[in-house]
Amino acid sequence: MARIGVLLLNLGGPERIQDVGPFLYNLFADPEIIRLPLPQLQKPLAWLISSLRTRRSQEAYRSIGGGSPLRRITDQQAKVLQSELRQRRIDATTYVAMRYWHPFTESAVADIKADEMDEVVVLPLYPQFSISTSGSSFRLLERLRQDDPAFARLPLRAVGSWYEQPRYLQAMTELISATLDQANAPDKAHVFFSAHGVPKSYVEEAGDPYQEQIERCARLIMDTMQRDNAYTLAYQSRVGPVEWLQPYTEDALHGLGEAGVKELVVVPISFVGEHIETLEEIDIEYRHVAAEAGIENFLRVPALGTHPTFIHALADLVETSLAEEPVDLATFTQLPQKTKLYPQEKWQWGWNNSSEVWNGRLAMLGFLAILLEVLSGHGPLHALGLL
């Protein structure tokens, strides 16, 4: 019987307060998270943004007990999935591959090789595909395969997204229904899907299918549930100054409050385990915003974790992937670009795309130089007595 390695992809999260800074650095150093025209700027900017954000993020992690539970939950999911697959007579071993914290993808791949697996199924723990999540992990795996002939020789099958999987929809429906039944008026409570956002340019310029998949997923869950409650979909966790997918969760909460909604059942739709953005952002921050908006009862649907129907869904995905023609990573990493983000590399005079791109690049370099000088206390502006 073939030995199957099931590689479960997730984001990773800092387990201790002192891990927050390095975790944020790893996240912002990823070009799939901050898309920059100049790759040389990636690391200095990652250092700068992570340094500026660490204290605020640490506060959030402190409020949920000092660290992310994501590793513990993902390890449990891996363990339960492995026994479900073995019960189905598949000789499977599960491996957890995090993108920005331990256990890193590189070490999971090393374990798969050391254990001499015959074949690998890559299964992201994100139901919907985004360039910034599954896409980033797929690209990393592609690079690891390019650099390592032994890993490249290992047959590999990738699952891209699985938000339409019937048992996943069933598991979501079971959890939402159980929470709706706790409402004072279950038929009137408003179902509020809160998805992790991405910058709008990911969808409109880089062709990220994330928004479309999130919207379809929310619709499919409501259709599967067969209850007549009204629902709203909004996007949370915006970072930085650019525009992200709309409506933003805080605005949508205000809108519903103004419309007279009194009971809300909040569904985290892009996550399958509890983490900082469910436990802190939804349970603490958005609960507060909702109360301010006049919403009296704020109920939150738990993340799937090791819900038995969900584990069956994951096992079905592995079984289906093994039964079908192998799908490689490139199928998902080569997205059709809608518009080229930086259309002209060559300088042109005049107020045109090219000058805007180059002005932007120069402004970014200048901004970075000033910030570095402010933080380090040394540089030409200090020498001239201007700082």
Ligand SMILES: C=CC1=C(C)c2cc3[nH]c(cc4nc(cc5[nH]c(cc1n2)c(C)c5CCC(=O)O)C(CCC(=O)O)=C4C)c(C)c3C=C
């Ligand atoms: C589908 C899920 C996710 C998408 C899409 C996503 C995109 C994305 N995220 C950031 C910035 C941050 N994300 C952070 C934490 C975080 N993000 C996800 C999932 C998605 N991110 C998870 C599961 C977690 C939590 C991990 C944990 O610790 O439990 C953070 C760190 C927390 C904070 O400081 O707020 C940042 C920053 C961007 C920029 C982005 C798309 C471009």
Ligand SMILES: [Fe+2]
């Ligand atoms: Fe995120």
